[in-house]
Amino acid sequence: MAHVTQTHLAKHLGVSQALVARALKNDPAVARATRDRVQAEAARLGYRPNVTARALLTGRTGLVGLWISRPYGSYAARLIFGFEKLAQAAGVDLLIRDLGPQGQAEEMTARHIGLVDGLIVVDAPWHVETLLRSGASSRPCVGLGSTISPRADGVAVDLFRGAGQALKHLREVGCRRIAYLRPEHPLGDREDRRRAYVRAVRLPEEIAMEDATRAAAHAALTRHLKAHGCPDAVFCHNDDYALGALRALRELNLRVPRDVAVVGCDGVEDTEYLESPLTTIALPFDDMCRRVWTFLRERMDGYAGRPRRIRLMPELRVRGSSLRG
Amino acid sequence: MAHVTQTHLAKHLGVSQALVARALKNDPAVARATRDRVQAEAARLGYRPNVTARALLTGRTGLVGLWISRPYGSYAARLIFGFEKLAQAAGVDLLIRDLGPQGQAEEMTARHIGLVDGLIVVDAPWHVETLLRSGASSRPCVGLGSTISPRADGVAVDLFRGAGQALKHLREVGCRRIAYLRPEHPLGDREDRRRAYVRAVRLPEEIAMEDATRAAAHAALTRHLKAHGCPDAVFCHNDDYALGALRALRELNLRVPRDVAVVGCDGVEDTEYLESPLTTIALPFDDMCRRVWTFLRERMDGYAGRPRRIRLMPELRVRGSSLRG
DNA sequence: GTTCCGGCGTAAATCGATTTACCCTCCGGA
DNA sequence: TCCGGAGGGTAAATCGATTTACGCCGGAAC
Numbered sequence: 001m002a003h004v005t006q007t008h009l010a011k012h013l014g015v016s017q018a019l020v021a022r023a024l025k026n027d028p029a030v031a032r033a034t035r036d037r038v039q040a041e042a043a044r045l046g047y048r049p050n051v052t053a054r055a056l057l058t059g060r061t062g063l064v065g066l067w068i069s070r071p072y073g074s075y076a077a078r079l080i081f082g083f084e085k086l087a088q089a090a091g092v093d094l095l096i097r098d099l100g101p102q103g104q105a106e107e108m109t110a111r112h113i114g115l116v117d118g119l120i121v122v123d124a125p126w127h128v129e130t131l132l133r134s135g136a137s138s139r140p141c142v143g144l145g146s147t148i149s150p151r152a153d154g155v156a157v158d159l160f161r162g163a164g165q166a167l168k169h170l171r172e173v174g175c176r177r178i179a180y181l182r183p184e185h186p187l188g189d190r191e192d193r194r195r196a197y198v199r200a201v202r203l204p205e206e207i208a209m210e211d212a213t214r215a216a217a218h219a220a221l222t223r224h225l226k227a228h229g230c231p232d233a234v235f236c237h238n239d240d241y242a243l244g245a246l247r248a249l250r251e252l253n254l255r256v257p258r259d260v261a262v263v264g265c266d267g268v269e270d271t272e273y274l275e276s277p278l279t280t281i282a283l284p285f286d287d288m289c290r291r292v293w294t295f296l297r298e299r300m301d302g303y304a305g306r307p308r309r310i311r312l313m314p315e316l317r318v319r320g321s322s323l324r325g
Numbered sequence: 326m327a328h329v330t331q332t333h334l335a336k337h338l339g340v341s342q343a344l345v346a347r348a349l350k351n352d353p354a355v356a357r358a359t360r361d362r363v364q365a366e367a368a369r370l371g372y373r374p375n376v377t378a379r380a381l382l383t384g385r386t387g388l389v390g391l392w393i394s395r396p397y398g399s400y401a402a403r404l405i406f407g408f409e410k411l412a413q414a415a416g417v418d419l420l421i422r423d424l425g426p427q428g429q430a431e432e433m434t435a436r437h438i439g440l441v442d443g444l445i446v447v448d449a450p451w452h453v454e455t456l457l458r459s460g461a462s463s464r465p466c467v468g469l470g471s472t473i474s475p476r477a478d479g480v481a482v483d484l485f486r487g488a489g490q491a492l493k494h495l496r497e498v499g500c501r502r503i504a505y506l507r508p509e510h511p512l513g514d515r516e517d518r519r520r521a522y523v524r525a526v527r528l529p530e531e532i533a534m535e536d537a538t539r540a541a542a543h544a545a546l547t548r549h550l551k552a553h554g555c556p557d558a559v560f561c562h563n564d565d566y567a568l569g570a571l572r573a574l575r576e577l578n579l580r581v582p583r584d585v586a587v588v589g590c591d592g593v594e595d596t597e598y599l600e601s602p603l604t605t606i607a608l609p610f611d612d613m614c615r616r617v618w619t620f621l622r623e624r625m626d627g628y629a630g631r632p633r634r635i636r637l638m639p640e641l642r643v644r645g646s647s648l649r650g
Numbered sequence: 651g652t653t654c655c656g657g658c659g660t661a662a663a664t665c666g667a668t669t670t671a672c673c674c675t676c677c678g679g680a
Numbered sequence: 681t682c683c684g685g686a687g688g689g690t691a692a693a694t695c696g697a698t699t700t701a702c703g704c705c706g707g708a709a710c
Contacts, residue, residue: 005666016690021667031688046459051439052386053666055377056695061440063420071421072406081397084423093437095388096396096421098409112418114376115386134371214598243598250600273539273568275575275600330696341660346697356658378696381665 004047013041024049062092064296065116067127069099070212074240074268079122079144082289090297092117099124109134118142118296125149140299142292153295154309155288159265162281162314166235166263169279169316173324175232175261179205181221181245182237183212205231209241217244225252230260233322239264239271242278246321261322267314276320283314329372338366349374387417389621390441392433392452394424395537399565399593404447404469407614415622417442424449434459443467443621450474465624467617473634478620480613480635484590487606487639491560491588494604494641498649500557500586504530506546506570507562508537530556534566542569550577555585558647564589564596567603571646586647592639601645608639 006024010017015034023030023038024047030038041047055061066083068076080096087094095116109130113119116139121127123145131138132151141152148154170178180203207224209216221234225248234249236242242264249256256262256276264271267282291310331349335342340359348355348363349372355363366372380386391408393401405421412419420441425433434455438444441464446452448470456463457476466477473479495503530553534545546559550573559574561567567589574581581587581601589596592607616635 003666007666017667018669018691019689021669022689025668029688034688048435048439048459050381050666051436052377052380053695054668056375056381056666056697057668059695061377062436063440071409072402074402077397077399077402080421084396088423088425093420093422095418096405097418098413100413110373111376111387114373115388134373214594243595247598269539270568270595273572328696332696342697343661343699344659346699347659350698354658359658375696378665379698381667381696382698384665 003050004042004045005050006047009038009041009045009047012045013038060117061115063095063116064092065095065097065112065119066122067097067099067119067124068122069124071096071098074270075238075266076122078266078268078283078285079289082285083120083293086289086293090293099127113139118300120144120292120296128152128154140296142295142299144288144292148309150307150309152307153299154307155291155295156309156311157283157288158311158313159281162265162316163235165314165316166265166279166281169318170233170235170261170263170322173257173261173322177205177231178203178233178235179207179224179231180235180237181207181217181241182209183216183241184208184210203235207234214240214244214247217241218248219244221245221248222252225249225254230254233261233263236262236264239266239268239278239280242271242280242321243274246274246278256321257324261324263322265314267317272319274321279319279322280317281314282317284312287312328375329367329370330375331372334363334366334370334372337370338363385442386440388420388441389417390420390422390437390444391447392422392424392444392449393447394449396421396423399595400563400591401447403591403593403608403610404614407610408445408618411614411618415618424452438464443625445469445617445621453477453479465621467620467624469613469617475634476632478624478633480616480620480637482608482613482637482639484606484639487590487641488560490641491590491604491606494643495558495560495586495588495647498582498586498647502530502556503558503560504532504549504556505560505562506532506542506566507534508541508566509533509535532559539565539569539572542566543573544569546570546573547577550574550579555579558586558588561587561589564591564593564603564605567596567605567646568599571599571603582645582647582649586649588647590639592642597644599646604644604647605642606639607642609637612637 006020007017010020019030019034020038023035024042026035064087066080068079070076071080083094097112113131118139119141121141121143125143125145125148128141128143128149129151131141143149143152143154146157146159148156167178207220209220217236221244234245236245242262245262246256249260254260262278264278264280267280271278271280295308331345332342335345344355344359345363348360349367351360389412391405393404395401396405408419422433422437438456438459443464444466446466446468450468450470450473453466453468453474454476456466468474468477468479471482471484473481532545532549534541542561546569559570561570567587570587571581574585579585587603589603589605592605596603596605620633
């Protein structure tokens with residue numbers, strides 16, 4: 001038998017299927033003896049409720065979508081860590097989905113929106129917009145990132161201010177020539193880090209990577225150093241790229257921070273374990289997750305007010321890679 | 326209106342709902358003109374198929390479960406990376422789920438088995454057993470890890486041999502006193518790495534961590550070094566812990582590899598970017614993912630033969646952390 | 651003119667659990 | 681004796697898409 005259903009149980013017990021359904025959910029209108037009999041039989045035959053049938057009727061799947069670019073990166077890992085804990089506590093599960101290029105927003109929405117009770121969209125306000133445009137049937141949706149859609153709940157991290165702090169710090173330790181290491185094709189709106197940074201410092205020296213990997217960061221910086229010599233500091237789009245940058249500098253026998261200071265962004269755990277730990281703009285990951293989750297839960301519980309937004313501040317964490325005494 | 330259904334479209338167009346259904350799936354029995362009319366209306370009203378209704382009828386959700394401990398760790402990240410690509414190519418999505426303690430296997434199975442078309446279980450053969458025990462209703466399931474259940478398809482990585490290679494290498498570079506840094510409460514069956522190692526080398530010196538984190542590795546090794554002095558080499562349960570170990574050694578002014586060699590396990594990208602890159606037992610991640618996926622796809626396509634197993638070999642990657650020339 | 655067939659559609663069953671609207675029986679109170 | 685009501689069940693609608701089994705109509709063949 002492929003699957004034990006309530007109907008099977010009902011037949012076995014000689015009662016109606018409706019009674020089985022109610023006994024299984026501990027409906028007090030069912031006599032205790034009957035209830036026990038049904039539940040015993042269910043256990044004996046290995047009955048498992050059919051999740052999709054229930055979902056069809058109730059409209060809830062018990063899944064919360066997490067849409068994020070590169071769910072295997074260290075930035076994503078830190079968020080997955082936070083959300084996973086919250087999801088477990090709430091008894092729901094995360095459906096983690098890699099955001100494709102921007103053009104696929106429409107198709108992704110179509111495929112997934114029916115599967116989740118709520119949605120967290122990281123660094124992709126256009127996805128949120130697509131969702132909202134797709135009509136009233138949308139599930140609750142919360143944005144997270146450096147820029148977020150004003151039309152939905154969202155938690156923003158003020159990277160503009162973070163970049164400003166980093167710059168101030170670099171200036172204070174004597175850096176004048178500061179280069180920005182960034183991906184050529186930005187991922188999601190983390191692109192805005194760059195814009196924020198450039199606005200903050202009016203910095204002419206940019207180093208573009210060809211791909212969004214550490215290896216690409218390593219290659220791009222190596223090339224740049226050979227062509228243009230060494231700046232006083234390298235400001236990296238994220239901590240991952242900073243790792244690539246550090247390697248490039250090391251291979252060219254440039255010393256950090258003596259010859260060049262390095263600053264990253266994110267504050268992922270990895271970079272605390274380097275020989276010279278990385279100065280970085282640390283994001284308040286736990287707080288980010290908690291706020292997002294609260295928004296989402298409230299929406300799923302029926303809150304229907306205006307979009308709410310919160311802006312959180314990152315925190316510059318000065319460590320060895322920029323400390324030139 | 327909450328949701329546009331086929332019935333709504335049918336009413337609007339003055340045709341039957343069945344016709345709408347067939348027009349939408351491009352059934353050739355529907356006249357071209359009718360089909361276009363239906364599809365145009367669907368687009369206009371923003372119709373989206375209800376995934377749960379389809380799933381109830383067809384029995385497929387388009388989700389593949391990935392059950393893995395600590396889905397935010399670097400080991401998991403590497404697997405997520407591999408599977409995500411395969412899943413995208415196949416047009417399905419990954420439902421990533423953190424494995425709780427072993428005792429929760431039963432409950433997890435109950436909650437999720439109905440949501441996925443297939444399942445990948447990493448380093449947790451008992452989950453596979455629970456699944457199989459739960460009856461014929463189970464979905465196809467493939468194991469991955471250093472030990473796997475013989476009762477289901479599985480891809481094993483021979484960490485026993487890997488540990489042997491690592492040991493041989495350490496001996497060759499002159500290490501005699503070799504300590505093993507391992508978690509106190511093993512995660513899944515990666516515990517078997519330890520057993521494999523101990524069997525391979527009959528090694529008495531073990532350093533137990535209190536938690537499965539880098540910080541715990543750092544703390545445990547620091548304590549051990551202070552109490553028992555420094556071994557010739559530290560063999561780490563995984564690369565993450567190796568990072569913690571390296572930090573501990575550095576803080577005590579022990580030089581790697583001159584004073585002590587360090588070997589990790591996994592071969593995640595992170596450790597290539599250290600000042601002294603880490604010698605490690607590299608797992609063939611891409612191959613692992615591909616094999617698992619093939620098994621799973623074949624099962625989902627109806628293959629019903631006996632369980633198949635593959636054993637893959639890891640590869641010792643010698644780098645700076647153990648090269649004492 | 652009748653029969654047959656292909657092209658187009660419709661009606662209705664189905665998936666499995668939830669939920670609403672009832673029905674029957676037994677007991678107490680008037 | 682009759683009515684009301686509570687306790688314990690049953691029948692049936694429902695969610696939305698898929699699929700099977702037909703039905704209708706017009707033209708071709710005899």
